[in-house]
Amino acid sequence: MARKPNDYKSNVKPIWCPGCGDYAVHAALMRAFAELDLAPENIVVASGIGCSSRLPGFISTYGFHGIHGRVLPLATGIKLSQPDKTVVAVGGDGDGLSIGGGHFPHAARRNIEIAYIMMDNSIYGMTKGQASPTSEKGTKQAASPYGTIEAPLNPILLALAYNTSFVARAFSGELKEMVEIFKIALQHPGFAFVQVLSPCVSFANTYDLFREITAPLPEDHDVTNITAAMQLAQSQAPLYRGIFHHSVRPGYSEQIAEIQQRAPKITTAELMDRYER
Ligand SMILES: Cc1ncc(C[n+]2csc(CCOP(=O)(O)OP(=O)(O)O)c2C)c(N)n1
Ligand code: SF4
Ligand SMILES: [Mg+2]
Numbered sequence: 001m002a003r004k005p006n007d008y009k010s011n012v013k014p015i016w017c018p019g020c021g022d023y024a025v026h027a028a029l030m031r032a033f034a035e036l037d038l039a040p041e042n043i044v045v046a047s048g049i050g051c052s053s054r055l056p057g058f059i060s061t062y063g064f065h066g067i068h069g070r071v072l073p074l075a076t077g078i079k080l081s082q083p084d085k086t087v088v089a090v091g092g093d094g095d096g097l098s099i100g101g102g103h104f105p106h107a108a109r110r111n112i113e114i115a116y117i118m119m120d121n122s123i124y125g126m127t128k129g130q131a132s133p134t135s136e137k138g139t140k141q142a143a144s145p146y147g148t149i150e151a152p153l154n155p156i157l158l159a160l161a162y163n164t165s166f167v168a169r170a171f172s173g174e175l176k177e178m179v180e181i182f183k184i185a186l187q188h189p190g191f192a193f194v195q196v197l198s199p200c201v202s203f204a205n206t207y208d209l210f211r212e213i214t215a216p217l218p219e220d221h222d223v224t225n226i227t228a229a230m231q232l233a234q235s236q237a238p239l240y241r242g243i244f245h246h247s248v249r250p251g252y253s254e255q256i257a258e259i260q261q262r263a264p265k266i267t268t269a270e271l272m273d274r275y276e277r
Contacts, residue, residue: 003037005030010060021172021198021207022052022119028175029088029117030059032182038086045088046075048095051126052119052198055090069100072107075114076252083253086186087113093120097133097153108162111190112252115182118155118193121200129203141203156233156244159193160226166192167229167245171214172199173207177241184243190251197239210239217242 008030016022033043043061047053049068056063062085066074075089096104096118107114122139124130129141131148134155138147159167166188170178178196185192197214199206215238222228229244 003034005034008033008040008043008060010058012057014058015054016051017200017202019201020051020125021121021196021200022055024172024175024178025052025090025117025119025196025198026055026058028170028178028182029055031179032186033061035179036183036186038186042084043086043088044075044078044082045090046078047071047089048091048100049126050092050095050124051200052090052092052121053095055119069095069098070103071095072100072103072114072116075116076107076110076112079112079114079253080256083113083257087115088186089114089116091118092125092132093118093122093134093155094124094132097155097158101133104158105162108159108164108191108193110252111165111249113189113191113254115185115188115192115194117182117185118195119198120155120195121198121204122152122206123200123204125200125203129200135204139204154233155193155195157230159195160230160233160245164193164245165190165247165249166243168193168243169195169197169239169241171197171210171241173211174214174241177216181243184246188246189248189254197241213237214239214241216240217244223247 040061045056046064047056048071071089071091075087079087122134130143131139133153140147168181170181185194197210217240223243223246232240
């Protein structure tokens with residue numbers, strides 16, 4: 001029986017502001033699950049804290065609404081204990097690049113088999129609009145009335161520098177394209193990072209801007225060429241959407257399983273005996 005996106009909808013109604021970009025991410029993720037025919041009980045969606053991180057509550061798969069900035073350690077633990085599950089980590093730009101910024105490179109270099117969807121609205125939505133690590137310099141908000149003075153981070157460039165094996169950018173205003181990117185990310189046998197430009201209509205509405213400045217990556221872009229990907233990632237106009245990089249190398253849980261085969265089998269009691277001697 002073919003599955004439908006609504007099969008993945010929980011009975012909790014999303015409480016995002018009307019028009020929030022995160023509605024499109026929710027819809028695209030459910031569509032991607034359905035089109036891949038994934039059984040809801042074989043999926044775990046984990047999150048940190050923020051408006052975007054509420055997503056697991058609105059989906060009927062297994063879920064874990066964690067703590068701020070800790071979605072990647074949480075999702076890593078879930079994947080290692082349940083390697084057969086499809087594990088999705090979701091969260092915001094603040095969650096993943098401020099407080100949680102130190103976890104991103106390690107998940108990437110381990111190549112843990114997780115799809116990480118960062119809903120980037122360039123703002124702290126939940127706490128009412130403070131500037132985030134991806135806010136443009138000069139962003140004026142209640143907590144930065146004279147404009148921010150820090151330069152923004154570029155999540156795609158960071159992911160490429162961290163040796164992430166799948167790196168893509170989607171936009172909430174391009175639903176079909178986002179579904180296709182999610183499907184590839186969910187099937188990727190390693191760490192798959194998707195930055196979704198997901199505007200916060202209440203504190204930093206960038207829909208019109210992204211409609212104007214985003215464009216698909218050049219058709220002849222070679223996704224195995226990291227240098228080319230890094231160059232394209234630095235372009236701000238156009239701000240490219242699509243798959244910047246895609247390569248395959250052994251995943252973390254796959255390698256752990258392989259080591260478990262080689263390591264001597266020993267019980268806890270035997271181990272304790274060894275130390276007592
Ligand atoms: C340890 C800790 N520090 C700070 C907070 C307050 N806090 C909650 S959400 C958030 C930022 C949310 O921004 P982002 O991750 O970009 O998510 P968004 O709401 O924009 O989707 C902060 C600072 C918290 N919950 N826990
Ligand atoms: S505050 Fe912004 S990010 Fe949060 S739900 Fe509203 S529009 Fe979305
Ligand atoms: Mg945010």
